[in-house]
Amino acid sequence: MKRSLVFLALVAILALGLIGCSSDKKEEATAKQETAESATVGKTLKLAMDADPVSLDPQVQLSGGMMQYAHMVFDPLVRWAKDGSFEPRLAESWEQVNATTMRFHLRKDVKFHSGNPLTAEDVVWTLDRIKSSPDFKGLFEPFGQAVAVDDYTVDINTKKPYGLLLNMATYIFPMDKKFYSGKDESGKDKAAIIKTGPSFANSNESGTGKYIVAEREQGVRTIFKAFPQYWDKNSGNVETIILTPIKNDATRVAALLSGDVDFIMPVPPQDLERIGSTESLDLVTMSGSRIITFQLNQKRFEPFKNLKVRQAIVYATDNSGIVEKVMKGFATVASQQGPKEFASYNAELTPRYDLEKAKQLMKEAGYADGFECTMIAPNNRYVNDEKIAEAFVSMLGKIGIKVSLKTMPKAQYWDQFDAQVADIEMIGWHPDTEDSANYTEFLLMCPNKETGYGQYNSGNYCNPEVDAMTIQTQTETDTAKRSALLQKIEKALYDDAAFVPLHWQNLSWASKNNMNTEAIVNVQNFPYFGDLVIK
Amino acid sequence: MFAFIVRRIAQAIIVMLVIGFIGFAIKQSFGDPIREITGISVSVEERTKIRDELGLNDPFMVQFGRFIKGAAHGDIGRSFFYKKSALEVILSKAPATLELVFCSAIIIVLFSIPLGIYSAIKPRSILSRIIMGGSTLGVSIPVFLTAILMIYIFSVELHWLPSYGRGETINLGGWRTGLLTLDGLKHLIMPSIALSSIMLPLFIRLIRSEMMEVLENDYIKYAWAKGLTPRRVWIVHAFKNTLLPVITVGGVQLGTMIAFTILTETVFQWQGMGFMFIEAVERGDAPLMVAYLVVVGFIFVIVNTLVDVIYGLVNPQVRITGQK
Numbered sequence: 001m002k003r004s005l006v007f008l009a010l011v012a013i014l015a016l017g018l019i020g021c022s023s024d025k026k027e028e029a030t031a032k033q034e035t036a037e038s039a040t041v042g043k044t045l046k047l048a049m050d051a052d053p054v055s056l057d058p059q060v061q062l063s064g065g066m067m068q069y070a071h072m073v074f075d076p077l078v079r080w081a082k083d084g085s086f087e088p089r090l091a092e093s094w095e096q097v098n099a100t101t102m103r104f105h106l107r108k109d110v111k112f113h114s115g116n117p118l119t120a121e122d123v124v125w126t127l128d129r130i131k132s133s134p135d136f137k138g139l140f141e142p143f144g145q146a147v148a149v150d151d152y153t154v155d156i157n158t159k160k161p162y163g164l165l166l167n168m169a170t171y172i173f174p175m176d177k178k179f180y181s182g183k184d185e186s187g188k189d190k191a192a193i194i195k196t197g198p199s200f201a202n203s204n205e206s207g208t209g210k211y212i213v214a215e216r217e218q219g220v221r222t223i224f225k226a227f228p229q230y231w232d233k234n235s236g237n238v239e240t241i242i243l244t245p246i247k248n249d250a251t252r253v254a255a256l257l258s259g260d261v262d263f264i265m266p267v268p269p270q271d272l273e274r275i276g277s278t279e280s281l282d283l284v285t286m287s288g289s290r291i292i293t294f295q296l297n298q299k300r301f302e303p304f305k306n307l308k309v310r311q312a313i314v315y316a317t318d319n320s321g322i323v324e325k326v327m328k329g330f331a332t333v334a335s336q337q338g339p340k341e342f343a344s345y346n347a348e349l350t351p352r353y354d355l356e357k358a359k360q361l362m363k364e365a366g367y368a369d370g371f372e373c374t375m376i377a378p379n380n381r382y383v384n385d386e387k388i389a390e391a392f393v394s395m396l397g398k399i400g401i402k403v404s405l406k407t408m409p410k411a412q413y414w415d416q417f418d419a420q421v422a423d424i425e426m427i428g429w430h431p432d433t434e435d436s437a438n439y440t441e442f443l444l445m446c447p448n449k450e451t452g453y454g455q456y457n458s459g460n461y462c463n464p465e466v467d468a469m470t471i472q473t474q475t476e477t478d479t480a481k482r483s484a485l486l487q488k489i490e491k492a493l494y495d496d497a498a499f500v501p502l503h504w505q506n507l508s509w510a511s512k513n514n515m516n517t518e519a520i521v522n523v524q525n526f527p528y529f530g531d532l533v534i535k
Numbered sequence: 536m537f538a539f540i541v542r543r544i545a546q547a548i549i550v551m552l553v554i555g556f557i558g559f560a561i562k563q564s565f566g567d568p569i570r571e572i573t574g575i576s577v578s579v580e581e582r583t584k585i586r587d588e589l590g591l592n593d594p595f596m597v598q599f600g601r602f603i604k605g606a607a608h609g610d611i612g613r614s615f616f617y618k619k620s621a622l623e624v625i626l627s628k629a630p631a632t633l634e635l636v637f638c639s640a641i642i643i644v645l646f647s648i649p650l651g652i653y654s655a656i657k658p659r660s661i662l663s664r665i666i667m668g669g670s671t672l673g674v675s676i677p678v679f680l681t682a683i684l685m686i687y688i689f690s691v692e693l694h695w696l697p698s699y700g701r702g703e704t705i706n707l708g709g710w711r712t713g714l715l716t717l718d719g720l721k722h723l724i725m726p727s728i729a730l731s732s733i734m735l736p737l738f739i740r741l742i743r744s745e746m747m748e749v750l751e752n753d754y755i756k757y758a759w760a761k762g763l764t765p766r767r768v769w770i771v772h773a774f775k776n777t778l779l780p781v782i783t784v785g786g787v788q789l790g791t792m793i794a795f796t797i798l799t800e801t802v803f804q805w806q807g808m809g810f811m812f813i814e815a816v817e818r819g820d821a822p823l824m825v826a827y828l829v830v831v832g833f834i835f836v837i838v839n840t841l842v843d844v845i846y847g848l849v850n851p852q853v854r855i856t857g858q859k
Contacts, residue, residue, distance in 0.1 A: 054572070054616065062574030134581040135574040195572045196589060196615045218617055219814065220806050246699060246804050247814070250683055254698040258690035380817070411566030411819035432576055442576065452578045 042226065042239025043534040045515075046261040048252050052222060052245035056213060057201035058173050060193055062135040062432065064525055071526045072224060072241070073113075074173035074207030077104055077123070078166060080434070080524055084341055086166050090118065090174055090208060099161045099477070100144070104169075106152040110231045112176040114206040120148035125177040127156065133193050138452065139168065139432055142474070163477040167433050176206035210235050210530035219245060236520075236532040256281065256510060262534075263517070265527070267508035269330040269383060275510045282513045284521055285506050287332040289339050290430035291439065292382055294375075294392065294500040295459030301373055301423040304459075308365035310497035315358035316399045317392060319351060319502045326387045331503040336490040337429075337443075338436030339504050341523065343479070344486035349494045358399045370400020375424035376417070381410040382428045383505050389426060392500075417458055425458040428505070434524065436486050437473045444498055445470055461498045540840075547836040554832040555606065558825035559599050566819035568615045589615075602825070611829055612822030616815070621826035625808060630710045631701060632796050632807030638727035639792065643735050651742025655750065656769060658743075667743075670736030678795055682729040682802040689725060697722050699804040730799045734788055741784055745777040752776075779850055786842030790835050 053069035054061055071079070077091040091104040110118035127146040130136045142164075144157035158165060180191045180201060190200040205213055208231065211224035224241040244261065246252040249268035253275070255261045267275060267283065276283040296304040296313065303309045323331045335351045338344040362368060377389035386407045393403045403424065408416065417425055431438030446462035447454035453467070469489050476482040493499070507525050511517045514535045520528045569582050569591070586592050590601065605611060612621045654663035690698035702722035704711040713719025749755065750773055758768045797809035804810070808827060815823040 055618070061572065062576070134585065135577055137581065138576055138578055194618075195585065196618060197613065198618050202618060219811075244700065244804075248801055248804060251686070251699050251802060251804050254683075254686045254691050258686075258694055258698045260690070260698050260700075409566065409817065411568075411571065411817060412564070413566075414570045415567050432574075449579070455576075455579065 043237055044240040044242065045238045045263060045529070045532065045534065047241055047243045047529075048246045048255055048261040048264045049243065050245065050247055050249075050252065050266060052219060052243060054218075055202040056205040056216070057193065057199070058175070058207070059130050059133045059136060060195060060202065062139070067524075067526050070173045070207075071209070072211045072529050073205055073209040073213060074175070075110075075209050077169045077172045077174070079170055079528075080522060080526075082522055086170070091169070094166075094169075097155065100158045102156050102165050102169075103149070104154050104156065106154065107231060108152055110208050111229045112179065112206045112208055113212050113227055114176055114179045115229075116176055116178050116206070118174060118208055119151045120154040121151075122174045122177045123154045123172065124148050125180075126172060126175045129175065129180075129191060129193070130172065134195075136171065139171065143168070160475045161477050162475065163473075163479070163482055164433050164435055167435060170434075171432075174208065179204075179206035211241060214240075221245075230530075232530070235530045236534075238529065238532050238534060241529060262515070263509070263511040265509045265525075267510045269328045272328065272330060272508065280513055281510055282515075282517050283508070283510045284518050285330070285508045286521065286523055287339060288430070288505050288507045288523060288525070289342070289434070290382075290428050290505045291334055291337055291339075292331075292385075292388065292426070292428045292502040292505065293337075293443070294502070295425050295427060295443070295457070295461075296500065297420060297423050297425070297459055299460040300420060303365070303367060303371055303373075304423065306365045307497065308361045309367060312358045312361035312365065312399060313396065313401070314497045314500055315352050315354045315361060316395050316401075317500055317502070318353045318355075318395055320353060322388055322391050323503050326384050326391055327503065327506075330506045330508070331383070332506065334501040334503050336494060336501060337439040338431075338486075338490070342436045342486075343483040344436035344490050346487040346490045346494075349490060355398060362399050367400070370402065372402040372404070373423040374421075375403045375405045375426075376413070376422040377405065377407045377426035378410045378413040379407040381413065382426075385426065385428075388502065392502075417456075420458050427456055427458070429456070436490075437470055440466065440470045440489055440493075444493060459499060461496070463492065463496060463498070466492050466498075543836065543840045547833060550832045550836055551606075551829050552603075554828050555602060555611075555825060556599065558828045559595070559602060562821040562825060565816060565821055565824065568819040568821055571818045571820070572615055606829075611826040614815070614820055614823040614826075616818050616820045616823070621823045622830075624811065624823060625826060625830050627711075628806060628808045628811045630712060631805060632793075632800070632809060634712065634714060634723065635726055635730060635796060635799070635805060635807060636789075636792055638723050639731040639734070640789075642727055642731040643738055646731075647735055647738035647742055651739045652746060652769065652774060654739070655743045655746035658747065666739060670739050673732050673736040676732070678729055678733055678798045679802050681732045682725070682799060685725045685729060686802070696725055701806055726799050726803045726805050729802070730792065730795055733795055734792060737788065738781070738785075741781055742777060745780055746773060749773045749776050779846070782842060782846055782849065786838055789838050793831060793834065 049065070049068070051065040053065050054063070055066070056073070058066060058070040058074055060066070075089045077089060078086040078094070079089050081087045090107055090110060092107050094102055094104045097103045104123070106118065106120060106123070112118060124146045127143065131140050131143065142158050142160065142162045144159050146157070147155045149155055156165065156169070182190050184190050184200040188199065192199050192201070194202060210227055210230045210232070212227050213222060214225040215223040222243045224243065226239045246255060249271070252264050253268065253271045256264045256275070257278070272283065272285070275281050296310055298304045320333050323329065323333050332339065333351050336344070336346060336349045362370065375389065375393065377385055379386040382388075389405055389407060393405050396403050406422070417427065427443065429439055429443055441453055442456045444457055444459075444461050445453040445467050446464070447457045447460060466489055469485050473482050473485050476485065507521070507523065509517055509521050509527065516533050520531050522528070569586055573582060573585065590598065602612060609622070610620060613619065614621045614624050617624045650666050654666045657663055686698050689696040700722060701713045701719060703716040703718040704713045705715045713723060755768060755773055758772050793809070796807060797813055799805065800807045800810035801813050812824065812827045815827065
């Protein structure tokens with residue numbers, strides 16, 4: 001009995017040792033195999049993100065993960081280029097027909113994955129469907145009907161003149177009308193947009209994109225295969241993409257460092273240095289447009305009604321210090337809502353950290369001894385959110401404001417945020433329109449249940465002038481005039497200390513150094529994997 | 536025996552009902568699933584509409600009643616994220632967790648028995664001291680730290696073992712197993728060692744102390760006096776009686792193992808039930824959370840029942856009365 005046990009233990013130890021020792025030989029062998037295969041089937045990219053697409057239906061949810069998916073399996077009419085201009089994709093060219101109509105000329109050689117050709121009808125159908133999607137409805141509110149002029153020409157109308165039509169055209173990923181029309185096996189409409197249950201569109205796709213979804217196990221992995229009849233002959237050379245969601249930061253980085261995956265996004269700040277200094281890896285970072293702010297609730301808490309108190313808090317916030325110490329330099333200090341690339345950027349508005357001035361303002365406001373207030377922040381939504389909140393609390397402590405902070409996971413946070421359970425609340429925002437009016441519409445316009453403006457304005461800041469200007473920007477199509485308006489808005493918010501600006505989060509991607517990672521990533525964080533070239 | 540089984544089944548049903556009720560009661564504080572399935576800029580009324588469609592605005596008892604009614608038909612809710620029945624999701628994730636627990640259990644059995652026995656027989660030898668010292672260390676290092684250290688050494692530095700996931704799996708009639716491919720086995724090594732790192736020291740110490748106690752007994756002295764070979768005394772006489780408490784503790788610890796799978800699976804991105812549960816909590820996927828808790832409760836009852844039965848088989852003196 002004992003002998004057999006000892007024997008078994010020995011065998012186990014030996015086996016473990018053997019597997020350990022032999023595995024590097026195996027790796028060489030598989031590497032050989034891979035090169036042999038790649039000669040015949042093209043390159044494979046093992047990709048790890050922090051999330052995976054929740055569905056195969058590009059219109060079911062508006063989120064970063066879904067947009068990244070849409071850019072792989074579908075093509076938009078136009079897409080953002082790195083310099084902020086628009087690149088033609090399925091639309092070859094476009095012109096303004098009148099104040100409310102833009103005419104798009106479609107490419108003629110485009111096939112859907114089902115084999116059906118792309119026509120103007122598909123674009124009309126897609127726009128109709130997107131206007132019925134709960135997630136996109138709001139964004140497409142300014143849009144009227146699309147009209148097919150002929151097979152390859154489509155007119156997109158807006159209800160009023162609308163300067164952001166092209167921005168929104170980056171969200172129009174034409175779907176295959178024939179494929180998504182009719183009834184599925186269970187007799188349900190194939191075009192139905194269903195968020196929490198099974199549907200045809202959730203598990204089948206027919207886009208025009210470079211990749212077909214070959215295999216998918218939700219939350220585990222998705223395998224994409226290149227579409228042989230893809231229209232864009234200048235695209236990249238990756239035949240297969242294996243996407244694995246790896247939520248845990250340390251695990252995702254380890255997977256890249258150990259060579260188990262080729263490309264990761266995002267890179268956690270604490271690992272930037274290590275990856276940046278690794279010879280065989282490429283690290284690409286970019287300043288983003290997601291701003292992190294604190295809102296001071298003027299309805300809940302009397303002292304915040306006082307302009308001087310709000311200014312004191314902004315002056316007491318050392319946001320450069322937070323960027324340096326908490327974010328490890330991996331963020332850009334903000335003093336207004338939109339980053340440099342945005343039309344609203346007002347160079348006069350500089351960061352304002354000045355502790356003495358803050359104390360002085362508190363004295364003038366009649367709060368020389370400070371006061372106590374409450375604050376909430378999420379702890380798993382933004383990069384280092386909890387640490388940022390803690391740093392902010394200690395900074396306010398220096399001007400006599402005692403803050404009791406409560407942090408919670410994002411699943412619970414938003415309900416608490418909406419209920420405005422605290423005097424100071426943290427919110428980050430990235431404008432879906434890639435335009436700064438969107439920040440103001442959601443974060444700082446007077447809250448109004450009817451219109452939906454100020455939906456995330458937990459500070460209850462309300463300035464009719466700012467509202468009027470923001471509404472004006474929606475129909476202003478003259479770019480210069482519009483920019484001037486947006487900059488005026490930023491100035492007003494800055495003078496009013498309407499919110500406490502912290503920083504814009506940086507974006508990050510890391511990959512092996514044998515691919516053109518730098519060329520395919522962008523500030524929207526929708527890497528164009530279709531253009532990826534692996535040497 | 537029959538009465539015992541029936542009583543146990545009744546017990547299981549009550550346990551699951553209670554867990555379901557508690558899960559439901561705290562589900563509200565887990566957060567809002569609607570936020571997870573809609574973009575941030577979706578209007579309040581759209582959200583309310585979706586919440587109505589899912590019946591999340593109904594009073595607590597109505598929702599719970601619906602859950603019980605479904606459960607009677609074997610339907611314990613539908614996951615918002617996976618868009619299919621929660622039970623189906625859990626069952627598809629179960630093989631990964633069971634294989635992980637199984638491999639850890641093998642490691643524990645293989646190592647704890649010889650090491651425990653040895654350190655009981657020769658408590659003063661250098662090796663025994665090393666074993667005991669090592670086991671103290673093993674108990675005190677948290678699982679996720681062990682896991683991350685291992686990933687760092689064996690994957691990042693040495694490139695010997697894969698750092699995440701299950702690797703290549705083979706589908707055996709719905710059971711996706713990683714035990715039949717070399718790649719799958721390689722993926723199993725680190726997670727199962729990490730998971731066993733918590734239990735192994737405990738079992739070594741348990742076996743050692745039980746064995747030492749047994750060796751003091753009169754019948755062992757008698758066996759020595761009879762001139763039996765040491766091997767016979769140790770294995771046949773002493774070890775057999777050492778096993779009884781070990782089995783009991785083992786059963787209870789199996790439950791703890793399930794809890795620790797959550798940590799291990801999260802670090803290794805091991806697509807099992809524990810990882811699924813953590814993700815469900817993060818997403819506020821309440822139906823899936825409740826379903827997981829109910830299933831785990833069920834597993835606990837089953838394991839305890841099995842332990843009692845085995846205990847009765849090993850030790851005929853024990854009368855199963857159903858009251859412990």
